[in-house]
Amino acid sequence: MARAGLNQEIVEATAAQLADQEGLAGLSLSAVARQLKVQPASLYVHVANRPALLAALHRRALGDLATRISHEIAGRSGLEALQGLAEAHRSLAQEHPGAWAALQQIADADTATSKEAAEVVRLNMAVLRQYDIAADETVHATRVIGSAINGFVSLELQHAFGHRDVDAEASFQRMVSALDRALRSWPS
Template sequence: MPRTPLSPAVVVATAASLADAEGYDAVTVSAVARALDVRPASMYAHVRDREALLAGVHRLALGELAERVAAQVAGRSGHDALAGLAAAHRAYAAARPGAWTALQRPASPETAASPEAARVASLLAAVIRGYDVPERATVDAVRLVGATITGFVALTDAQAFAHRPDDVDASWAAAVDALDRALTSWPQEGPAA
């Protein structure tokens, strides 16, 4: 079978697959070269170094997550959009654990300014705009939603809930409902001076 020609996209996709299969920390230029059956030196024509490789995985993950979120929130608002947003994140974390881990790392300045990052941010902001959250509080609301989703997914992945017989899916639904109530009742006045 002929080998797939190397390109930055092929290198990054292979790195993301390696992260999913062996863990985020297993991603190195040498490991990706082995997976592609090429010499490590061949990789440097397509990726500068490990940092750039991991930034590529981060950006790829943002793009994939944006596609899932867009599909889940399209035509929805309020609780339905929030539940779709949360479900997209949770499903992505389960399907692409290494790529999900990349999303939990600090983004390089280039990644933070990328179209992929902007799309994820705009989708999340659109969900928040479906509530009566004051414009000045949008960042706070986005952080609350993001932290809740990410924290729940991380604790589930770490088996932190495994010692309890309670249904994790029921707790997930309760968390989404609690976020909905928080967003629905967001204070309209600013903080007291």
């Protein structure tokens, strides 16, 4: 029998906290159960298995990212909106490395078609609408933006920029400015 008061939200929140603290690779249902002081079998009422837990964390991370993007781009356009989009990703990675790691996983079918994923796509398209990019080119532009942001943020999380005495923030701003220039001159 499951512990009274235990629900899917508590299980997911605990898993997210553990992923932030210890990394996604070591996240297990046993670790979540230990944290919650229940038997692992008690979790199966709320989550089918580890892949289902990882998928739930992925959707949770997408929801958090969408909220951050929405806040960062509100009332902004062009370079400022692009800056907000990039900052949303960066702040999520810095504050919740487990959520960031969940976003790096290949999405299962339910996650790829989730309302959280759809909201991230909608917000990305809102940023891209500020640029003169043909509809059939938006996937390419989105991939370029995502690759640049993901690459920078992932390297920053690994402290790959620590060997130089040059401010990473200045590099981040230059990357966003370069993306803005690329989007403004996007080939048709």
